Amino acid sequence: MEPHGSRPARSRVGAVVAAVIALLTIGTMTAFHAQAAAGCRVTYTVSSQWTGGFTADVNVTNLGDPVTSWRLAWTFPSGQQVTQAWNATITTSGGQTTAANMSYNGSIATNASVSFGFNGSWSGSNTKPSAFTLNGTTCTGNVGPSPSPSASPSPSPSPSASPSPTPTPGNAMATVAAMQPGWNLGNTLDAIPDETAWGNPLTTQALLHHVRTQGYNSIRLPITWSNHHGPAPDYTIDTAWLNRVRQIVDWSLAEGFYVMINLHHDSWQWINGYPADNTTVMNRYKALWRQLAGAFRDHSPKLVFESINEPQFTGTSGDDQGDQIVNTFNTEFVRLVRQSGGGNATRLLVLPTLHTSGEQARMDALNATITALRDPNLAATIHFYGWWPFSVNIAGGTRYDTNVEQDLVGTFERARTTFVSRGIPVIIGEWALLSWDHTRPGIIERGEFLKYLEAVGYNARIRNLTTMVWDAGQFLNRPELKWRDQGVYEMFKASWTTRSGTASSDQVYLPRTGTITSRTLTLNLNGTTFQGLRQGTTNLTQGTDYTVSGNTLTLTASALTRLAGNRAYGVNSTIEARFSQGVPWQISIITSDTPxxxxxxxxxxxxxxxxxxxxxxxxxxxxxxxxxxxxxxxxxxxxxxxxxxxxxxxxxxxxxxxxxxxxxxxxxxxxxxxxxxxxxxxxxxxxxxxxxxxxxxx
Structure with missing residues (x-):
């Protein structure tokens, strides 16, 4: 907030009179508020629950005099933790959890209600809170006098003279939060020319069921339509293709997923030609979305439409013109879908930036579009594949270092401040690293990748960003319905609700011959506490096998000699560092010599x-x-x-x-x-x- 400018100077007499009036006014206001009626009623509902996690919806009804800001407090009886919230800012201190209003929902009139929700983690049991207080008043469902205010309340900061317009909030924030976490059915319906062309098998109900059981709440179905419709002017979508898409959508909805469909590789196949032939391209675009809006008009509100994947254009004068063209497509998309009526009148619509970039200028342009549309059921989307040298291993980008960290934090924080803080939800519609691929092993070192996964999960979660991992088969082995690397999946899963400890490396190299000496690793605690080392089911002994000083873990020479075994080249044993929460950190003990x-x-x-x-x-x-x-x-x-x-x-x-x-x-x-x-x-x-x-x- 910007402070007010300086006020005109007054005489000393005027200042004294003003001070007396102010004191009298404060006394009068305090007396008035001390006698104000207060009361509230809270409805707390667990709308979904899974192993280790749950979603809760909270409705607060103000039974007393109107309030202009609110804080709802409670204590979880089973030690649950809030991991992601919407329509409120939630903090925890000393066992008490407090939800405070956002900038757009602070006022609650008498007998009016406000709602917010959150995702949480639990273990053992998930008992509901038994008591709540609203601004210090216990919510009993009855009305009584409000508690006296503190003698010296802190003044609220004054708003700037010309605040940026904020879209009226709808259910979009809650919907997008409930979509966390999400998974992409990549290189499938988007493959050219058909579903199996890029090496993935036909999608089955068993596949979708498996993904759902792994904890994913939403699924993005990238779909390329270029080869599946007729000529101008109608561009009629092939019936067989539309029925196949509808079948997978319906299977996904039946599994309980939120489902997002789009125009995918159409973006670079023909939409990118808009600058040179805007009439033909726009007519084709509108014809496809008109048919899709009609085909899915009465589908569940858990079906979400995304206008275009990674919009890009050839022959523009630069990104500013690209932003303007994206605005044209997004605006036409919203108008067309809303006019189709039925469930589409309020369906969540997802709008991308140019290139789905997380650059500030691109997000500012999309924010301007969303603000102008004044539609409460819109979400923004960007993609995130990390710091490019690390994502593809070029320019020495082999490690998860400060460059990678700063790029991640900067992108996610820009998304939060540009959109989420203004009540606009954000979906990271694709994320991973570009070169993590089971068909090209070794490009990204596994431990460095795990650090990246842990950081993405944490930094998205604290900023209320929903993430949808891009999986073209590099994570889930679809024919076998098994994760290609179970440890990678475990890090995915843990990051949805908590932090995990890591270390400077997941490898300790020892020589093939000669004396083995002690080795050190730096622990990255990430808010956890170190609990010890274990090999299989056997705990290593602190002081004998290892020592810890601050964040430095030292493996002793005697322990390493034992762990190295016969010192054959390669991995001789694996131990794991265990922390107070999250996934254990595996450390490979490796014998090697100079190649x-x-x-x-x-x-x-x-x-x-x-x-x-x-x-x-x-x-x-x-x-x-x-x-x-x-x-x-x-x-x-x-x-x-x-x-x-x-x-x-x-x-x-x-x-x-x-x-x-x-x-x-x-x-x-x-x-x-x-x-x-x-x-x-x-x-x-x-x-x-x-x-x-x-x-x-x-």
Whole structure:
């Protein structure tokens, strides 16, 4: 809030008179409020519950005199914790939980009500609170005098002279909060030309049921319509395709999901041509949404429409013009759906930024659109794939470091301040890391990925952002209905309700021969407390096997010698650090020696470096010319992109240099430096002459 400007100067007499009047006024107001009637009634309902979590709806009726701000307090009898709230700010202190009004719902007239809700966590039991107080008055369902105010109440800050208009709140905030967490059926209905074209099996009821049992409350169905409709002017959607979409929507609703459908890869297939042919593109867009609005007009309100996935346009003068075009599409989408009537009159509609970007300018543009539409049932959506160098492993972005953290926190905080703080809910419609993929293992180190998952869950939760993970098969093995990495899923799940402790690494490397010495790791407690180390079902002994000093965990030489076993190359044992809450942190005890390489010859289309990894794992590769400048693609960094430029093959013992790498390498000698997760570095030299490549260790 901006403070008022300075007031005109007054004479001393005027100031004294004003002070006396103010004192009399304060006395009168205090006496008046001390006699004001107060009373309230609270209805607390657990609308859904699952293992470890629940959703509660709270309705507060003011039976006394009108209030202009409110605080509802209670104590959970079973130690439950609030993890995400909507239409209220909820805090916990000393066992008491307090919900305070938002800027738009502070006033409650006599006999009027206000509602808010939250997601919470529980263990053991989920007993409902038995007593509530509203502004200090116990809610008994009766009316009595209000408690006396404190002698020196803190003045409320004055609003700025010209506050930004805030959309009238509807149920959108509660709906979006109830959608947390969400899951994407990626590379399926959006695949081109049909459902199985990109390697995923046909969607089944069993798949949807499994995802629901794993704790997901919403499902996003990305759908590409480009190849499934007829010509202009009607652009009639293929009946078989529409029926298939309807079938999956209905199956999902029957499982209890909130369901979101959209126009997906249409964005870059034909919608992006709008600047050059706006009439044809807009007519096609309107024809598709007119048919979809009609087809789903009477479906459950748990069905949500998203206007376009990742809108993008060719031939614009820049992002400002792109913002204007997105505004045109979003505005037309809302108008068309609302005019179709039925359930669409109040259905939640989700509007993206340009590129679904989290940049401030893009969100400001969308906020202006939502404000102008003055529709309470709208939500904003952005996508989040993290700090790009980390997301694809380029430019040395191998770790979850401060760059990754700041990018994450900054994006989510911008979403909160731009939208959520103004009563506009936000859906992170897609998130993950771009290169976490079971078909390309090793690009992202597992422990660094787990830190990222933990941080995304926490930072979204404290800002009331709903997240929908992008899963194109890299997380859930759909044919087997099993998570490809159970530990990754466990971190997903824990992050919905709590924090987990991590450490500086999930790997401890030891030499194949010679004396083993102690090793240290830094604990990232994340609000937890360290509880100890365990191997399987056996607790390690503090003082003998390990010591803890502050956040430094030291594994003793004797414990590591035992854990290393016969010291064969690779993982010899796994221990886990346990914390007061969340997921245990697994630590692999690994035996390795410095990798070795040998000479090779080949071509720019086929070149491999014979490599004995000797228990180690490749983290990244640098490439430099003789003068020290970066060689190869992305010549602004010497660290090349993992997999697209180079790839380890641990089975055959080789590192493959890709044609894409050589396509941008000048003839001559290039120095390669391979960085391994043990901290070891190996230097190798290649010489390119046309399409011929030779390699050596010196």
């Amino acid at each position: 070795t390489q040998s000479a090779a010859t080949g071509t720019t289309s086929s070149f491999t470096i014979p490599t004995q990894f000797r228990g180690d794992q490749l983290a990244t590769m640098e490439a430099k010319y003789a003068d020290g400048s970066p060689a190869g693609p992305a010549n602004w960094t010497s660290y090349k992109e993992f997999w697209s430029n180079f790839q380890p093959d641990y089975t055959v013992g080789a590192i493959i240099l890709k044609p894409d790498f050589f396509a941008e390498v000048n003839d001559g000698r290039v120095t390669l430096t391979f960085h391994f997760w043990s901290g070891k570095q190996v230097t190798y030299y290649i010489t390119k002459s046309g399409s011929t490549v030779t390699g050596s260790t010196s």
